[in-house]
């Protein structure tokens with residue numbers, strides 16, 4: 057990974073300097089993390105909703121945008137409305153989105169996911185828990201999930217079927233097929249979802265993985281399946297293509313996965329060609345990001361910082377990063393290499409551009425697409441005396 061040119065370093069805040077990872081150069085360090093929106097097209101394909109929804113972030117100035125958790129196989133869909141990438145038709149369906157993002161100079165990644173024992177669960181708006189009788193009566197699709205054991209996530213959740221040893225051995229090929237489809241579709245980046253209690257997180261954590269075959273037991277045994285999957289996915293990717301892994305840095309329970317474990321895992325990921333560790337947390341015992349980890353401003357940044365320092369791998373910080381100065385300080389202080397902005401980008405899809413204004417660059421709207429920037433630049437003069445260039449009124453009429 058190499059930093060941007062020195063000239064840029066003098067003028068531009070670090071957040072808005074380019075970053076090269078393998079063969080991919082991002083225009084800045086701002087990333088939209090994967091966020092499911094339950095709007096797949098027929099057959100779990102990508103349709104107009106996702107082109108519009110994710111395209112807004114390209115127009116809004118982000119360097120990299122991730123497609124939400126996308127199923128590597130049908131049984132691993134977290135919810136019946138999620139995207140999939142296990143077949144050709146699904147892979148093809150991403151092409152209009154990818155073409156659009158490429159023309160906008162925003163990289164496009166995909167998060168490959170398997171829900172494990174949290175598959176066939178509620179959408180966020182339904183409560184993000186197990187499907188209720190009422191949900192099922194109202195038409196929610198229910199199927200039996202799979203997991204490291206036949207233990208449910210918690211009382212009330214669906215009883216998973218335990219994956220056999222042979223099925224675990226076959227699982228890397230399932231992920232490899234999805235990775236192959238993602239490469240063929242033209243994605244710039246792949247992220248493996250190893251967080252939030254879904255399949256791979258549930259293999260890592262001693263809370264959920266009590267298997268006694270080669271895929272359970274001590275930490276090395278529990279890491280075996282996730283690492284075999286990383287190897288299989290990496291093999292399908294060109295050398296120039298970056299691979300990210302999202303981890304739950306800590307389960308947030310005393311007996312669960314810890315930061316020491318994450319540092320060990322991150323070293324193993326790095327040895328297998330992973331480029332960036334995306335440091336999230338929680339989710340082993342309930343809703344996807346169940347608040348077992350106390351939440352405050354930038355609460356997961358220390359996880360990204362420690363992984364970066366101790367495993368010597370690039371990291372992405374995520375979680376309640378709300379303002380430009382906060383984001384800039386994280387990258388400038390070397391706590392993380394990339395900043396993911398989730399809900400704050402839902403609130404304001406143009407936030408990357410807005411933050412560049414906040415940090416004193418992009419003053420003439422030169423980073424905006426010209427069809428926007430030309431007009432906004434011309435408006436500056438018109439508003440002199442009563443409003444700032446970005447439209448804050450300074451003197452009322």
Ligand SMILES: Cc1cc2nc3c(=O)[nH]c(=O)nc-3n(C[C@H](O)[C@H](O)[C@H](O)COP(=O)(O)O)c2cc1C
Pocket residue numbers: 089090091092093124125167180249251252302336345374375376377396397398399400
């Ligand atoms: C609507 C929504 C959907 C999400 N879906 C995913 C997902 O598909 N995969 C994932 O790893 N995390 C998912 N998350 C977690 C976000 O990627 C992010 O880590 C979290 O929202 C914290 O960042 P924030 O405070 O900037 O929103 C989702 C979050 C939201 C709000």
